[in-house]
Amino acid sequence: MDESGKKWYNGPKAAAEAGLRGSGTKMLPRFQRGEKMKKAAFIGTGNMGSALVRAACRALGAENVAVSNRTPSKAEELARETGCQAFGSNRAAAESAEYVFLCVKPKLIRGVAEELADLLPGRAVVSVAAGVLLNDLQGWVGEDVPVLRIMPNTPCAIGVGMTALSGGKTAREKHFTDVEMILSATGRVERLEEGLIDAFSAVAGCGPAFLYPYIEALADGGVAAGLPRNKALRYAAQTTLGAASMVLETGAHPGKLKDDVCSPGGSTIAGVAELERHGLRAAAIDAVLAAWKKNGQLGK
Ligand SMILES: NC(=O)c1ccc[n+]([C@@H]2O[C@H](COP(=O)([O-])OP(=O)(O)OC[C@H]3O[C@@H](n4cnc5c(N)ncnc54)[C@H](OP(=O)(O)O)[C@@H]3O)[C@@H](O)[C@H]2O)c1
Numbered sequence: 580m581d582e583s584g585k586k587w588y589n590g591p592k593a594a595a596e597a598g599l600r601g602s603g604t605k606m607l608p609r610f611q612r613g614e615k616m617k618k619a620a621f622i623g624t625g626n627m628g629s630a631l632v633r634a635a636c637r638a639l640g641a642e643n644v645a646v647s648n649r650t651p652s653k654a655e656e657l658a659r660e661t662g663c664q665a666f667g668s669n670r671a672a673a674e675s676a677e678y679v680f681l682c683v684k685p686k687l688i689r690g691v692a693e694e695l696a697d698l699l700p701g702r703a704v705v706s707v708a709a710g711v712l713l714n715d716l717q718g719w720v721g722e723d724v725p726v727l728r729i730m731p732n733t734p735c736a737i738g739v740g741m742t743a744l745s746g747g748k749t750a751r752e753k754h755f756t757d758v759e760m761i762l763s764a765t766g767r768v769e770r771l772e773e774g775l776i777d778a779f780s781a782v783a784g785c786g787p788a789f790l791y792p793y794i795e796a797l798a799d800g801g802v803a804a805g806l807p808r809n810k811a812l813r814y815a816a817q818t819t820l821g822a823a824s825m826v827l828e829t830g831a832h833p834g835k836l837k838d839d840v841c842s843p844g845g846s847t848i849a850g851v852a853e854l855e856r857h858g859l860r861a862a863a864i865d866a867v868l869a870a871w872k873k874n875g876q877l878g879k
Pocket residue numbers: 622623624625626627628647648649650653669682683684685687691707708709730731732733784
């Protein structure tokens with residue numbers, strides 16, 4: 580570590596190119612003021628942070644991405660994998676970038692925001708933390724720092740995520756478009772007023788867990804009808820993907836798309852009638868409402 584406590588690691592290839600040897604952090608140089616700023620720094624490289632880093636590296640090029648983590652080896656490992664730069668302190672990572680993404684657990688975000696507050700002017704902060712309000716974040720980082728909030732879901736990790744983006748009173752159009760660009764390889768990103776984030780989260784954040792059992796159940800039905808398990812699961816998952824793509828790409832109402840598949844007196848309408856008899860719609864609506872109510876309680 581150098582005298583400022585700042586160090587970085589950006590993978591063996593880059594280290595070799597820079598004339599450095601070994602993978603320890605001791606011999607790694609610090610980020611220099613005056614060096615070209617990176618676009619985004621991600622503080623916290625856990626499940627969501629690392630998924631966002633991988634996507635940002637794809638969207639921006641790894642040379643425009645910085646990371647740091649409480650356990651530095653995790654950030655270094657991610658840097659080795661992606662080619663981005665790992666820093667040995669949150670402050671060094673934040674200092675290197677225009678956009679500072681806070682990807683730590685909600686209860687830790689205030690401490691990290693306050694640790695960085697004095698170097699944030701001139702940068703923008705993006706919180707990933709569920710339930711942390713923009714107004715609170717604004718108070719911790721300072722009134723002039725543009726703050727934004729994102730709510731990603733787990734499919735972001737493979738580029739088919741759904742993310743909501745809200746901005747505080749200091750966020751300008753440029754900040755929205757920059758964050759949309761940084762996250763462009765995560766899947767869809769849509770602007771949403773902060774007051775609707777809990778509802779969004781109940782549909783898109785919790786939604787995968789509501790759909791996985793449904794896919795599994797479709798496959799169970801297939802197995803009951805004689806299909807091998809692996810085939811049944813693949814058919815069920817690909818069919819779910821296809822149905823979702825039809826809704827998104829045709830823009831048609833799902834009721835119409837369902838009607839189009841149901842021929843009079845046929846097998847599909849017989850199956851649809853069973854789903855209705857077992858209350859599929861009511862179960863899905865109640866699942867989203869239960870998650871939404873819980874989200875509201877967690878945020879308090
Ligand atoms: N996972 C999701 O599906 C999801 C969806 C939407 C939003 N989010 C939000 O994303 C945030 C992160 O969640 P997660 O699931 O990714 O949690 P996680 O896997 O536990 O990751 C959190 C990371 O933060 C690091 N960390 C903790 N304190 C730190 C500090 N002071 N400085 C730097 N790094 C620090 C941890 O480091 P260590 O390695 O030392 O533990 C860990 O790697 C949460 O606020 C959550 O609400 C998550």
